[in-house]
Amino acid sequence: MRDFSILIGGKAGSGIDKSTLILGDLLNQSGYRVYIYRDYPSLIRGGHTFSIIRASQTKIAAHRDKIDFLLALNKETLDLHLTKLSGDGKVICDVELLKEAALPVQTMTLGVPIVKFVKEENAPEVMRNTCLIGAFAKAIGIKIELLEKILKKNFGKSIDVNIKIAKKGYDASVVMESIRLPAQDALPLISGSQAICLGLIKGGLQVYVSYPMTPTTPLLHFFAEQANDFSLKVIHPESELGVILMALGFAYAGQKTAVGTSGGGFCLMTESLSLSGMSEVPAVIVLGQRPGPSTGLPTYSSQSDLNFALYAGQGEFVRFVVAPGDLEEAYYWSACALNLAWKYQIPSIILTDKNLNEGIGNFDVNETGEIKEDNPYLWDGTTDYHRYADSKTGISPMAFVPEKNAVIKVSGYEHDELGITTEDAAVTKKMQDKRLRKEKYLIEELKSFPTVKTYGDDKQTTALLCWGSNKGVCVELAQTLGLKVIQPLVLSPFPEHAFKEAMRGIKKLIAVEDNATGQLARLVKIYGIAVDDTILKYDGRPFTLDELEEKVKEKIS
Amino acid sequence: MSQNNLNTSAPNTWCPGCGNFAILNGIKKVLNELSEEVCPLEKFVLVSGIGCHGKIVDYVNVNSFYSIHGRSVPVAEGIKMANSGLKVICFAGDGDAYGEGLEHLIFAAKRNVDITVIIHNNRLYSLTAFQYSPTSPLGFKGRSTPNGTIEPPLNPLELMLASQATYLARGSSLKLDLLMRLFREAIMHKGFALVDVLQVCVTFNNLYEYYSKHVYELENHDPGNFQAAFNAIREWDYNSDARIPLGVFYQKEAPTFEDKMMSFPADIESKDSKIKEFLSKRM
Numbered sequence: 001m002r003d004f005s006i007l008i009g010g011k012a013g014s015g016i017d018k019s020t021l022i023l024g025d026l027l028n029q030s031g032y033r034v035y036i037y038r039d040y041p042s043l044i045r046g047g048h049t050f051s052i053i054r055a056s057q058t059k060i061a062a063h064r065d066k067i068d069f070l071l072a073l074n075k076e077t078l079d080l081h082l083t084k085l086s087g088d089g090k091v092i093c094d095v096e097l098l099k100e101a102a103l104p105v106q107t108m109t110l111g112v113p114i115v116k117f118v119k120e121e122n123a124p125e126v127m128r129n130t131c132l133i134g135a136f137a138k139a140i141g142i143k144i145e146l147l148e149k150i151l152k153k154n155f156g157k158s159i160d161v162n163i164k165i166a167k168k169g170y171d172a173s174v175v176m177e178s179i180r181l182p183a184q185d186a187l188p189l190i191s192g193s194q195a196i197c198l199g200l201i202k203g204g205l206q207v208y209v210s211y212p213m214t215p216t217t218p219l220l221h222f223f224a225e226q227a228n229d230f231s232l233k234v235i236h237p238e239s240e241l242g243v244i245l246m247a248l249g250f251a252y253a254g255q256k257t258a259v260g261t262s263g264g265g266f267c268l269m270t271e272s273l274s275l276s277g278m279s280e281v282p283a284v285i286v287l288g289q290r291p292g293p294s295t296g297l298p299t300y301s302s303q304s305d306l307n308f309a310l311y312a313g314q315g316e317f318v319r320f321v322v323a324p325g326d327l328e329e330a331y332y333w334s335a336c337a338l339n340l341a342w343k344y345q346i347p348s349i350i351l352t353d354k355n356l357n358e359g360i361g362n363f364d365v366n367e368t369g370e371i372k373e374d375n376p377y378l379w380d381g382t383t384d385y386h387r388y389a390d391s392k393t394g395i396s397p398m399a400f401v402p403e404k405n406a407v408i409k410v411s412g413y414e415h416d417e418l419g420i421t422t423e424d425a426a427v428t429k430k431m432q433d434k435r436l437r438k439e440k441y442l443i444e445e446l447k448s449f450p451t452v453k454t455y456g457d458d459k460q461t462t463a464l465l466c467w468g469s470n471k472g473v474c475v476e477l478a479q480t481l482g483l484k485v486i487q488p489l490v491l492s493p494f495p496e497h498a499f500k501e502a503m504r505g506i507k508k509l510i511a512v513e514d515n516a517t518g519q520l521a522r523l524v525k526i527y528g529i530a531v532d533d534t535i536l537k538y539d540g541r542p543f544t545l546d547e548l549e550e551k552v553k554e555k556i557s
Numbered sequence: 558m559s560q561n562n563l564n565t566s567a568p569n570t571w572c573p574g575c576g577n578f579a580i581l582n583g584i585k586k587v588l589n590e591l592s593e594e595v596c597p598l599e600k601f602v603l604v605s606g607i608g609c610h611g612k613i614v615d616y617v618n619v620n621s622f623y624s625i626h627g628r629s630v631p632v633a634e635g636i637k638m639a640n641s642g643l644k645v646i647c648f649a650g651d652g653d654a655y656g657e658g659l660e661h662l663i664f665a666a667k668r669n670v671d672i673t674v675i676i677h678n679n680r681l682y683s684l685t686a687f688q689y690s691p692t693s694p695l696g697f698k699g700r701s702t703p704n705g706t707i708e709p710p711l712n713p714l715e716l717m718l719a720s721q722a723t724y725l726a727r728g729s730s731l732k733l734d735l736l737m738r739l740f741r742e743a744i745m746h747k748g749f750a751l752v753d754v755l756q757v758c759v760t761f762n763n764l765y766e767y768y769s770k771h772v773y774e775l776e777n778h779d780p781g782n783f784q785a786a787f788n789a790i791r792e793w794d795y796n797s798d799a800r801i802p803l804g805v806f807y808q809k810e811a812p813t814f815e816d817k818m819m820s821f822p823a824d825i826e827s828k829d830s831k832i833k834e835f836l837s838k839r840m
Contacts, residue, residue, distance in 0.1 A: 028840070188839035198832050207639070229831050231821040233638065238664040242631040245624070245661075249604075249635020252622055253643070257635075275625050365836060401620045401636070401643060402599040409614070411623035413607075420567045421615050421623070 002057050004179075005064050006136070007081050009050030010073030010129075012043055018154065019071075019129040020051035021189075024360060025150045026133075026142055027055040028189050031182040035472070036360035037063040037542070042214070042298040048076050057182045061326050061361055061472025065546040069139070071132050075101055082107075090176055092135050094128070110139060110176060117168040123161050130162045134169025141178030144170055187362035192469075193218035195327040195363055196286055196350060197226070199334030200258050202371055207233045207250045207257040209243045214298050215288040215354035216260035240265035244272040244283065251281045252410060254400030256338060260286040263305050264295070270312040273347050275412040277317025280345040280388070280396070280435065282376075284338050289353040289468075291540045300540025301354035303468055303514040306523065309349050310492050316432075318439040320348040321492035325471025327361055329489060332368040336449065342376040344395060344438050351491070353514065355542040356469035369450065381405060386417040390430065394437030443493045451495035453487045454502045460484040461507040462556055465531060467491070467520050470512050473543045477552060488520070496527050508532050510555050514542060561589055561598070567615040576730030576756035577677060581613055583733055584646070584675070587740045588619060591644075595745070601644045604633040606658065608650035609684045609758075610677035627657025630665050633672045634814075641671070641815040644744055651678040655691040655713050666720035666749045668814040673743045674751045676713070679758035680795070687761045694796045710795040717751050718783075718790055718807060724750035725786070725807040729772055730757055731765065735803060742805065748813050755801070768801065775804035783807070 006023060010016050017038070024034045032055035040049040052063045066086040072078045072093040078101045085091070091103065095111030103109060112135040114128050121127075130151070137147045147170065148163055155162045190198075197219055200208075208223040210216065224234045233255075237243050243259050250257040261269060266287050276283040287309055291302040309321050320340050324330040334350055341348035379385055379397035385406035389396045396417075399406045409419030414431060416422045422431075454463075456478040463484040466474040471487050478485045486502045486509070488495060503509070511521040511531045516538040521531035535551045537543055543551075563585045571577050592598040601619050605611040607626035614621035624632045633647040654662050654676055665672065681699060682688040688699040689706045692713065696705035714725050724746040728736040736754065743750035755772070757765050771793075779785050786807035793799045 186840045188836040190836070190839050198835065201828060202832060209635075226835070227819065228821050229835075230828065233818065233820070235638065237631065237634075238660050241628065241658075242634075242661055242664065245628045245631035246635035246638070248624075249622070249632040249637075250639045251635075252602075252632070253636045253639030255639045271625060272628070279622075281622075363836065363839075365832070401602055401640070402597070404597070404599050406599075407618055407620055409621045409623070411614075411621075412625050413611075413623055415623075418566065419621070419623075420565055421612065 003055070004068040005052055005054045005066065006069040006071060007050055007052050007067045007084065008071040008073070008132075009048065009077030009081060011045070012040060012047045012049040013045035014073055015126040015129040016049050016051060016073070019133060020053060021360075022133055022150055022154050023053045023136070024189050025153070026137060026147065027053065028186045028362065029146055029150060030142060030179065031184050031186065032056065033059045033187070033362050034189060034360070035060045035063060038358050039541070040299055048080060050077065050081070059362055060476060061359070062476050062543070062545050065544045069136060071136055072097065073128060073132065078103070090139070092132065092139060108176070110135065110173060112169055112172045114169065117165055121161055121165055123165060127162060127165050130166045131169035134166035135173040138170045138173035139176040141175050187364050189360055190327065190363045191218065191358060191360045192327060192330050192352065192356040193358065194222055195330035196334045196352065196357070197222045199331035200284070200338055201230050202331065203335030203338035204256050204373070205232065205258055205338060206255040207235070207247070208260070209235045209237065209247045209250070209257060210260045211236065211240050211243050211265060213262045213265045215290055215301075215357040216262060216286055218357065219260045219286060240268035241272070244269040244285070247283060248272060248276060248279070248281045251283065252401070256342060258284040258286060258338065260288065262288050262290050263292050263308065266305070266308065266312065274313035274315055274317065276347040277313060277315065277319065277435070278412050279410040281410055282341040282345050283347040284341050284350070285347065286350045286352065288357050289351065291538065297540040299354065301469070301514060301542050302538065302540065303353055303470070304516070304519065304538065306351065306467070306491065306515075306519040309351050310523070316436065318344065318346045318436060318442065319492050320344070320346060320442065320490070321351055322349070322490050323351040323468040324356065324489060325468055325487055327363040328368040330356065331363070331365070332371060333489065335371045339372070339374050340442065343374050344442050345376070345398065346438065351468065353469050359469065379406065387419045388415060388417045388431065388434070390417060390434050393441045394434045395441070439493050446490060446493070446495060447497070449490070451488065451490040452498040452502045453489065455485040455487070457482055457484055459505070461505060463506045463509055464552065465509050465511040465520065465524070466513070469542065470514065473545055473548050474512055476545060477548050480549070481552065481556075483552070491523065494523065494527065499524065499527065499529070503529060508556070510535060510552065512543070512548065514538065563588065563618045565616060565618045569616055570612065571609060572760050574759040575609070576679060576758065577609060577613065579730035579733050579736060580675065580677060580754055580756060581616055583736045583740055584613070585617060587737050587744065588617070591741065591744060596644055600642060601646065602636050603646050603648065604629045604636070605648040606650060606653040608653050608682070610648050610650045610653070613648050627653050628661065630654065630658060630661035630674065634665055634668070634670045637670055637672050638815055638818065645672045646744060647672055647674045649674060649676055651676060651680060651692045652682045652690045655711055663716070663720045666717055666722035666751070669721065669723055669748045669811050671748055671813040671815060673746070675740065675743070676751065676753045677756045678753050679756045679762060681758060681762045683758045683761050692795045712790065712794050714753055714790045714806060718787060722751055722807070723748035723809045723811050724805070725790070726751070726805045727753045727755065727803050729755040729768055729803055731768055731772065732803065735774060739805065746808065748811055771798070771801045772803050773800055775802045775806070778804065780805045780808040
């Protein structure tokens with residue numbers, strides 16, 4: 001099997017997440033490249049949750065419609081997903097469940113007495129997962145030693161029982177289809193959230209402040225767990241209002257700080273986003289999108305906050321907005337976003353979505369691109385300190401409290417070079433010009449960054465236009481169909497030059513977006529680029545490869 | 558003693574006779590004294606919100622962060638958490654801290670972050686031209702409530718006591734000596750300190766005479782006694798014509814948020830190897 005997918009499903013709280021990681025590990029260690037899509041409702045226990053683990057010979061970042069192995073922990077999983085089973089797809093589940101489900105006779109099935117085995121060991125119900133994994137491992141011909149090794153890595157004190165149960169599942173199973181092991185080294189398997197966190201750390205993060213909100217909660221958890229190793233301060237305040245204001249306090253005192261939220265929390269942050277723009281105190285915001293308006297679908301994915309990220313906050317100020325499309329880009333651009341926020345003393349928004357944040361895949365740290373560590377422009381102490389000293393680039397030297405010979409005054413009110421309030425017409429204009437001038441130099445600097453990427457056949461006249469997590473599915477599909485893909489990563493300041501370069505020779509441009517109005521399509525229109533067609537999806541679920549293929553074929557036929 | 562006048566280039570735009578002048582003069586004197594005796598001036602950071610009070614940061618030549626309406630407290634907390642060696646003083650109005658940003662005040666008190674919050678409490682909104690505030694008396698006729706408010710005021714000190722603040726005092730712009738003593742104590746107190754200053758707005762709510770008749774300084778009061786503090790704080794509810802006690806209501810020693818915050822030694826050099834180490838565990 002070159003490319004196959006496993007779906008594991010059950011009730012929320014029945015251990016699906018852990019099982020997903022173990023299955024991913026098994027395939028990763030077997031030399032496959034892995035991509036994991038997680039689908040769960042907003043509740044703690046009960047309800048249906050499932051993951052799709054796709055294995056491939058090459059690096060992937062999308063899942064497929066068809067399932068080759070359906071691992072069911074309950075009947076609901078069979079009811080909901082049986083139709084996705086491919087022609088020679090196989091069902092693995094408890095033997096009694098199989099009887100109860102009465103699947104069509106042609107279905108290839110493997111029933112294992114999972115419930116019985118777990119009872120025999122007096123083990124908790126959640127260990128049915130381990131038994132199921134054992135049965136699956138045998139079914140695809142994975143050696144018991146590898147299974148044991150991976151279980152040991154994933155379980156702490158309950159390891160002995162888990163191994164016992166996994167072995168029972170393994171022994172009761174049969175080899176259904178032996179996978180051919182591709183010869184390549186395993187690569188770390190991490191989530192988008194982890195890639196963003198590591199990128200921020202790489203960029204010099206010292207403080208993370210956040211109020212929990214899907215899909216950025218995993219960042220808060222990661223930083224809190226890793227605070228010791230990476231010398232971080234991690235704070236969870238009363239609200240997103242408190243979050244960003246505290247972050248600005250930290251940044252004023254010279255500490256590189258990031259915050260994370262989703263649309264609703266970002267609504268509360270917008271007044272302080274504007275404060276960051278005016279006071280020139282850097283802010284880094286990880287904005288993970290989920291479907292709105294309002295509460296929308298809290299645990300699903302969307303790309304409907306591009307306009308919001310670009311235009312949030314009163315007044316006019318320079319901002320950096322970047323939408324990474326995969327793990328390597330998430331790492332690279334998170335570091336860059338932090339550096340650029342401090343270099344230009346502006347707010348930086350890392351625009352992601354649930355699909356990128358919670359999707360898990362192989363991460364190659366050597367493929368991220370070189371991260372330039374730029375120090376912010378600091379006061380050298382030779383002149384009187386003016387926090388907002390005018391300059392050619394609009395960037396003023398920074399100093400941080402306590403500084404013996406400097407009084408450091410920052411303000412959200414219009415102010416003069418010293419940071420003292422002004423309502424003078426000439427000073428107001430001068431200071432606004434100073435702040436906005438920074439954008440020109442930021443645009444110039446960004447020319448040395450991969451702000452717009454293209455993939456596929458350069459001679460092609462048809463291109464898919466995508467951003468964010470749709471990169472994975474678009475690039476893979478374009479390879480199959482021989483299309484070109486254009487992916488702008490930086491969305492503010494918009495890389496007009498690079499985008500127009502990427503557009504050379506393109507006669508038909510099809511925007512693929514996870515929103516209902518084609519927000520990127522509208523954005524490029526400002527720069528005179530007309531999108532010929534759009535493929536939009538706004539049901540909270542990301543495109544599968546097959547689904548997008550069908551839609552694209554309709555558009556290009 | 559040579560006093561730095563701490564003046565800035567900013568022209569003062571408060572109304573003549575404004576109670577804010579007492580706060581401004583008081584804090585300047587206290588900053589001068591403390592900078593000579595306790596901690597150099599560059600270690601002080603002033604934070605303000607928006608309203609007449611907010612202008613104070615423009616008038617004192619000390620590090621400052623002129624924040625937005627209702628939001629000075631979390632900024633002050635962030636600065637203090639970044640560097641516990643700083644002395645962070647937060648100025649806020651009654652509309653600002655008791656209205657728009659009340660959640661922050663409660664949480665800062667609950668955390669016992671070592672910051673000082675000075676409330677310019679003139680008991681109305683002045684800069685927006687005369688509306689009631691959270692501490693205006695019942696029936697207050699402002700321009701948004703021409704028939705009088707139909708909600709009673711908040712007793713902010715009672716709320717702060719319940720929120721576990723560790724230093725609570727009330728001063729008045731009428732009594733500068735007491736005010737300076739309270740500022741000094743509040744700044745020196747290790748933990749969350751709040752001084753509610755009855756600051757008279759001469760233009761819209763001139764309570765000079767009223768306060769002159771009603772205020773008195775607490776005597777024989779034990780600020781270490783929670784129940785006594787509770788009773789003293791409830792003597793006046795910001796509504797009735799009761800006597801108005803001034804002074805320190807409550808003071809308690811307790812570990813601060815910054816003290817309890819785990820601080821990990823910065824080891825930036827090993828960052829890359831730790832990233833690699835994390836990734837190797839994910840193989």
